Amino acid sequence: MTSQVEHTDVGAYALGILEEPDRTAFSHHLATCRSCTAELRELSGVADALAGIGPLGDAGHDAGTGDPGPTEVVDLLRRRKAADRRARRGTFVIGAAAAVTLVAGGIAVGSTISGESGSGSVPVGHSAHGPAEDAYRAGTPLAGKGASGVTGGLVLETKGWGTHAALELRGVKGPLECELIAVSRKGERRVVTGWAVPERGYGVPGSPEPLYVHGGVAWGPTGIDHFEVRTNGGDTLLTVTV
Structure with a gap:
């Protein structure tokens, strides 16, 4: 196939x-x-x-x-x-x-x-795009601060149940398992979504397309301090301040 x-x-x-x-x-x-x-x-x-x-x-x-x-x-x-x-x-x-x-x-x-x-x-x-990419393109991204070579941003959307977040990520190679984590102003942490990065990676030479994922957290945007993209090894790839 x-x-x-x-x-x-x-x-x-x-x-x-x-x-x-x-x-x-x-x-x-x-x-x-x-x-x-x-x-x-x-x-x-x-x-x-x-x-x-x-x-x-x-x-x-x-x-x-x-x-x-x-x-x-x-x-x-x-x-x-x-x-x-x-x-x-x-x-x-x-x-x-x-x-x-x-x-x-x-x-x-x-x-x-x-x-x-x-x-x-x-x-x-x-649309020819997936729902995460559509959500990202429709909003105004908050630029993130990445580790060496990593770039990306988040688009946030206020919902009745909390906050919908759409992530664009570039400059990562695998194999990796990653999570998007929301950190509240009180220091609480919640996983928004998780994914696997294949060996070829995203937004890198030979695999130029970025990664788009999305998910939700129960807090409203005013209760969120920042978001982190972290690997299963504990490294922080990207930080986006709200």
């Missing part, structure tokens, strides 16, 4: 709608790809939301509303997957999250994935 299909299949694999040959092949791929494994962990909430929805009506429709039930939604997603196997993983999962929101009467899966509420449909002219 190509790298594009691999990233597409992360979302489909998390939702359990890959056909058996593709599911077996992707299971083998996960054993050697730390990047896809990290993405799969991020999507576990979507899979849990789908698994938690039971039948809403005898005919597969929401009783009394005429809305499609979970079975019909899953069938729709399977048909979409077969027709557009090379769609970007982020767009596919946002569409799935929006479908779950419709069926379950307001499950906030879309907010978890994209930082925005699900719209119920994906426009034909959707």
Whole structure:
């Protein structure tokens, strides 16, 4: 499978709608790809939301509303997957999250994935970027102070539940495991999100594209002192003061 299909299949694999040959092949791929494994962990909430929805009506429709039930939604997603196997993983999962929101009467899966509420449909002219990059490009970045050769920044968005943070990171090589950590004005620390850096790295010669990730913390921006990007070895790669 190509790298594009691999990233597409992360979302489909998390939702359990890959056909058996593709599911077996992707299971083998996960054993050697730390990047896809990290993405799969991020999507576990979507899979849990789908698994938690039971039948809403005898005919597969929401009783009394005429809305499609979970079975019909899953069938729709399977048909979409077969027709557009090379769609970007982020767009596919946002569409799935929006479908779950419709069926379950307001499950906030879309907010978890994209930082925005699900719209119920994906426009034909959707962005070619992932949700983290879209969030970063839409805001005004706070520049970070990095270790030697490392650059990056954060875009913060105030939410009712806390703060959504989108990170751009350049100048890192792997293999590494990293975390974005929020530090409050009281000195408390919370992990916002985590990821793996493959050997080729991000934003370096031979692999010029930066890394974009996003996540959330329960504190509002006024309660946050700074953010840190730290490795599993305890090194600080980037510090962003709020």
